[in-house]
Amino acid sequence: MSSAGPGARREPSPDADLTTFHPAVIAALPARDASSSARPVGDDTAVAAPGPTPVGPHTMIRTWHISTAPDAARARVDTARLAAAHGVSGMERARLTAALGAELRQCLTRGGTWRLDLRAATDPPEDGLLRAVVTSCDDTDDEGRPPWHMTVACGEGVPAADAEPVADDQETLADALLGADEDTALVLERLGEQEDLVTFHREELEQTNQGVLALHAELDAAGQAQLDLLAAERKARGEAEAARRRLTFLADASAVLTASLNHDEVVRRLESLLVPEYAGSVDVWLFDADDEDRVNAPRPAAAVVAARTGRPQYAADHPGDLPGVDDHPSAAPLPAAPLLCIPLGTRRTPQGVLILTPPAARWDADDVVMLIELTRRAGVAIDNARRFEHNRDIAETLQRALLTDLPTTPGLHLAARYLPATHGLNIGGDWYDAFRQPDGSLITVIGDVTGHGLHAAVMMSQLRTALRAYAVDGGTPGQLLTKLHIFLHHLQPELYATAVIARFHPDDPTLTWAAAGHPPPVLRTPDGQVHTLDAKPGAMLGIPLQQVIQDHTVTLTPGSTLALYTDGLVERRAQGIDPGIERLAAALGTFRSADLDADLDASADSLLHPLLADSERDDDVCLLLCHLHSRAAELAKTPTRLAF
């Protein structure tokens, strides 16, 4: 007889109901020791267990031989009764009898005679065990099948009384059956308790799980809230950044736009400012552009509406919902890309329409607000530029109209250059003139009215006319300048002018000149020497001062060249005027008399070019060259052309 496996050997503790319920404890395991199964049943007095725990000797209680169902029933009933007598608990009893019944049914099915031994383990005596073993009485039937056995715990203080074998009658069996039901009821009751317990624990677990789930949910929610906060913060920071960028852009762009007083330049700058960040493309429709093609080019319907209504229009296959912008009715032919058409200028002074395509699929609403504001500023800049250009064009036109066709004379060649300032407001004040007096003298003059623009140009024309009028009565350059000084002081107390007048006479080799606050004339003599005529000049014309402007004279030899000019030719911000005057003198010294005789105009050009190379050209430049021909006397003797 083999010992049971460790699982079956385990002894359930009386108070550990939960553990006794475990299938491992109630399982009736076949013994694993195949060699021990061949042993005679009766020799099984001492068995070495596979585990370290020694098992004491068994006391045989009873043996049954079973070959029929009534045998089996009887054995089962007896076993139950004996187990009860040994204090085996109801649970254990039911377990033992149920397992035994099942085993015996199998044995009966197999046939033959079977033997059931019920033994009590007495060592140690306080841990009483009751052991049932079923073995086959027929050796032939034993096909190496290990004997069935099962061990249950006895109660304390056993055995109370050794039970007698049950009587073999119906009543006893019926009692036993009912008694078995009691055991079963007890088992079921325990099962119920265990189920309740399981249910309770399951509920506990459920609640715990729900708690855990709730905790996780809270953690998730907290995590999500944190993410939301982070996202919101990032968004807010992004928006603040975008707003700051827009404002910076607007300020910078406004400065760029208003820095120019040329409206074409403003338009060009607008495009380079907006593409590609705020617009995919920029088209500027100016209403009164000079360019015919631009005027007559077909315009998007939305641009026409913007021009008519003075309100920004958005044209696309979807509503723009942009602030301050009308959605252009979709009935009109749709443009290929969304168009934003913003009027340039105010309703009273419309300049044109800015036609934009978006930088991406659509515009950001805030960008559009910025674009509208920028367009408003661009409109102001273009308006300013146009007004300025208009004013400047008038001044320049007036000035050019007043600049004289120089008298042609055989002995005295004249060449004049007038270069208006290329930028800035400085246009308007410079003038030159040359005309004859009744006595045949030739008056040449160059002057500069202080102040700029239209006002200065008009004043210049008045001075010029006044000079011509005064010169009709004769008078020396100094006398004429003195008259102009009084004239200007009375007529325009807030405008002043500088001027040089030089008078040539065909019969007199004397040059008479006078200056009022003007840079000194430069005279080249035929020997190549250059003289700055810097005899003390009078004060500027028109200043609150009584003055009589003095005449100066110098004797001219044929081949001499007098250069009259305005300060724009010689004045440089970094240096003042004197270095410029020296450069002019040096340049004039390099000319050859033959070249000056041959082509004075070419000489004027080649004189201007190097002198103006470093000029900012922010002031008008006037130059008047007066060249007495090397053979002036000869020419003057020609009867048909008397003098010049």
Added chain:
Amino acid sequence: MSIAQNPLSVEVSLPREDVVLLTVEGHLDIDTATGLQHHLANQFQHGRRHFLLDLAAVPFMDSSGMNIIIRAYQQTRELDGSVHIIAPTPPVRRILDLTGVSITVPVSNNVEDSLALVDKQQGSDSA
């Protein structure tokens, strides 16, 4: 453009109650002259009669600058006041001499000299 390149700064101080000293720094040209003119107009409003213009830090002055100086001179003449130019740089001095502005508007080397000229004028006025 010149505004950005050559900003004009004007510092105003009052050495005496009716004397204002304007210390100008920068190019005095058509783009910046209006700024100086506003300062002058403001001081006229406050009843100053004598105007000292320190031009030591003005490397360049064009006719716009001269216009302002002569106009100020004309205005102060009606108030028995005066305009003085202090320490002009050589290029500016050259223009002042060439145009004769320095004949009408006295040029001094420093503030003390110009204040002395103001005193002298006031002394001769009261005499």
